[in-house]
Amino acid sequence: MSYRDYVIAAxxxxxxxxxxxxxxxxxxxxxxxRAATLRQARRKATPSPNPELPLSRD
Structure with a gap:
């Protein structure tokens, strides 16, 4: 490889x-x-939890 080829490659x-x-x-x-937009759309699409129902079964 000549010097010119080396310079062109570099x-x-x-x-x-x-x-x-x-x-x-x-x-x-x-x-x-895009991930943040999709995450925000998923949060808006999921219904909020029913306040009458407990969140855990303790």
Whole structure:
């Protein structure tokens, strides 16, 4: 491998790492927001417990 090929490969790896460092946090934030939205929707969808019934059978 010549010096030019080495430099091109090094810049390509550097560009891939920059892309990775930019993309992965955005995907993680999107997944966390989606999970929070789904969790909130599940909480709203579940009926509140009946206040006349005890929560535990102690």
């Amino acid at each position: 810049y390509a790896v550097f560009a891939l790492m920059l892309l990775w460092d930019w993309l992965i946090p955005k995907l993680q934030i999107r997944a966390a927001l």
